[in-house]
Amino acid sequence: MAQEDVFKKLVSHCKEYGFVFPSSEIYDGLAAVYDYGQMGVELKNNIKRYWWDSMTLLNDNIVGIDSAVFMHPTIWKASGHVDAFNDPLIDNRDSKKRYRADVLIEDAIAKIEEKIDKEVEKARKRFGENFDEKMYRETNPRVLEYTQKRDALHERFAAAMSEMNLEELRQIIIDQEIVCPISGTKNWTDVRQFNLMFSTDMGSTADGAMKVYLRPETAQGIFVNFLNVQKTGRMRIPFGIAQIGKAFRNEIVARQFIFRMREFEQMEMQFFVRPGEEMTWFNHWKEFRLRWHKALGLGDHKYRYHDHEKLAHYANAATDIEFEMPFGFKEVEGIHSRTDFDLSQHEKFSGKKIQYFDPELNKSYTPYVIETSIGVDRMFLSVLAAAYKEEVLENGETRVVLQLPAALAPIKVAVMPLVRKDGLPEKANEIINSLKFDYRCQYDEKDSIGKRYRRQDAIGTPFCITVDHQTLEDNTVTLRERDSMEQHRVSISELHALIGEKVSFRTLLQKIVNE
Numbered sequence: 001m002a003q004e005d006v007f008k009k010l011v012s013h014c015k016e017y018g019f020v021f022p023s024s025e026i027y028d029g030l031a032a033v034y035d036y037g038q039m040g041v042e043l044k045n046n047i048k049r050y051w052w053d054s055m056t057l058l059n060d061n062i063v064g065i066d067s068a069v070f071m072h073p074t075i076w077k078a079s080g081h082v083d084a085f086n087d088p089l090i091d092n093r094d095s096k097k098r099y100r101a102d103v104l105i106e107d108a109i110a111k112i113e114e115k116i117d118k119e120v121e122k123a124r125k126r127f128g129e130n131f132d133e134k135m136y137r138e139t140n141p142r143v144l145e146y147t148q149k150r151d152a153l154h155e156r157f158a159a160a161m162s163e164m165n166l167e168e169l170r171q172i173i174i175d176q177e178i179v180c181p182i183s184g185t186k187n188w189t190d191v192r193q194f195n196l197m198f199s200t201d202m203g204s205t206a207d208g209a210m211k212v213y214l215r216p217e218t219a220q221g222i223f224v225n226f227l228n229v230q231k232t233g234r235m236r237i238p239f240g241i242a243q244i245g246k247a248f249r250n251e252i253v254a255r256q257f258i259f260r261m262r263e264f265e266q267m268e269m270q271f272f273v274r275p276g277e278e279m280t281w282f283n284h285w286k287e288f289r290l291r292w293h294k295a296l297g298l299g300d301h302k303y304r305y306h307d308h309e310k311l312a313h314y315a316n317a318a319t320d321i322e323f324e325m326p327f328g329f330k331e332v333e334g335i336h337s338r339t340d341f342d343l344s345q346h347e348k349f350s351g352k353k354i355q356y357f358d359p360e361l362n363k364s365y366t367p368y369v370i371e372t373s374i375g376v377d378r379m380f381l382s383v384l385a386a387a388y389k390e391e392v393l394e395n396g397e398t399r400v401v402l403q404l405p406a407a408l409a410p411i412k413v414a415v416m417p418l419v420r421k422d423g424l425p426e427k428a429n430e431i432i433n434s435l436k437f438d439y440r441c442q443y444d445e446k447d448s449i450g451k452r453y454r455r456q457d458a459i460g461t462p463f464c465i466t467v468d469h470q471t472l473e474d475n476t477v478t479l480r481e482r483d484s485m486e487q488h489r490v491s492i493s494e495l496h497a498l499i500g501e502k503v504s505f506r507t508l509l510q511k512i513v514n515e
Helices: 003-016 038-056 073-079 101-130 133-139 141-163 166-175 219-223 226-232 278-294 341-350 376-387 424-435 449-459 469-474 492-503 505-514
Strands: 020-022 034-036 062-064 086-091 098-100 192-195 199-202 210-213 239-248 263-273 303-307 317-325 328-339 356-358 363-365 368-375 388-392 398-402 413-417 441-443 463-467 476-481 487-491
Touching: 003 020, 003 376, 003 388, 034 038, 038 062, 038 239, 038 263, 038 376, 038 505, 073 210, 073 219, 073 341, 086 101, 086 166, 098 101, 101 133, 101 141, 101 166, 133 141, 141 166, 219 239, 219 263, 219 341, 219 368, 226 239, 263 278, 263 376, 278 303, 278 317, 278 328, 278 368, 278 505, 303 328, 317 376, 328 341, 328 376, 368 376, 376 388, 398 449, 413 424, 413 449, 424 441, 424 463, 424 469, 424 492, 449 463, 463 492, 469 476, 476 492, 487 492
Parallel strands: 062 239, 413 441, 413 463
Antiparallel strands: 020 034, 086 098, 086 192, 199 210, 239 263, 263 368, 303 317, 317 328, 328 368, 356 363, 388 398, 463 476, 476 487
């Protein structure tokens, strides 16, 4: 099945089973805004808990805060967002649709890479076990032609973005004969800049109102609280401050479901270090964060690093962790060495001294910062995309299953009486009452047991417990595992330990530490 079709099915699945709904749907929706349903909010909260615990439990020098969405507008002047937080936009005159010029070019580069990959895959099938991919990529004329074309385009694109040369970006689009996906034409306008921040007025009267912004990122709330946290927590460098919170960007080209939205959630950690030690810590966090992702067991081959060639004005190193989505490898997390830019800027614009006195060096300095920033919504999508499976069973039936990491699953265990009589519902509720203090449980008595299993598979429930007449005789139940569909007869007294071992966050956190 084409990946595009898989993605459509995944989006449909999210709505059908209560994971994600279009926002304001009864009013025909609001573009690029989504609501998380009853299953989605549980999965989302579990992702956030996994991240939070990995930061604050595994690192005794990282603490958390929760800063306000509204902040003094000068903060965004100091950070550069007022002047430089722009996207290069281009319109197609025929379709009247607006696009990000850089995304159009990135898609063109990706199409060339797809052609290279197709040539490699054809050769792999032709030569079988004797296939030497490295040599083939270095010697095959067609692959070399595509590679040279890709590299030349990438180099030209990187130079244009580095200089933010809008005319050159448009010329690349013209030269590459990039067409509008809607109209199919190349009738493009000039490229222009568009600021992404939402603004509003704060104050009781129109005349006395102050123009404020909905924060486009959570990082600045950490920087302006650096001294508050450092002093009240008696923190010693190196130390980090973590935060989970909403951010808002007026994305013109919001697409691919929840991958790029106007209201989204970030999990960010700013780690403050001595100047000169930033690259050591950059490499540490780059490696630590990849272990965090891989511990979920979604497939190590689905991740890759993408080092930035064009660095932001504040950075001296940056890399992305990309995940293989149904629409290609895309960024889910960024690790950046931000130097001392942010704290220095806030010191300059606020007039307040923002420095750290290092007792070991007996001097004050402005710390450097390593940032890890991950989008909750993108992480949510990557987990669902990796977990979604359509399996053909031995009897020819097809089941849709979400093979979610057990610790992240919205429902950990479903308890099902075989029939709705003979005391079985009462016994099932007794089991739920013994488990619900530790695990989110669901009671299900409707339809045949097979249909109930399929329903739980579709929402990713790791375990199903079936209560039957034998249960009343010997206090045992059938425990069914989602992925293998294997069923075991176990004692009710063993359930807590068996389930707990599989769904515990401790198991995930230990994988990060032990790898």
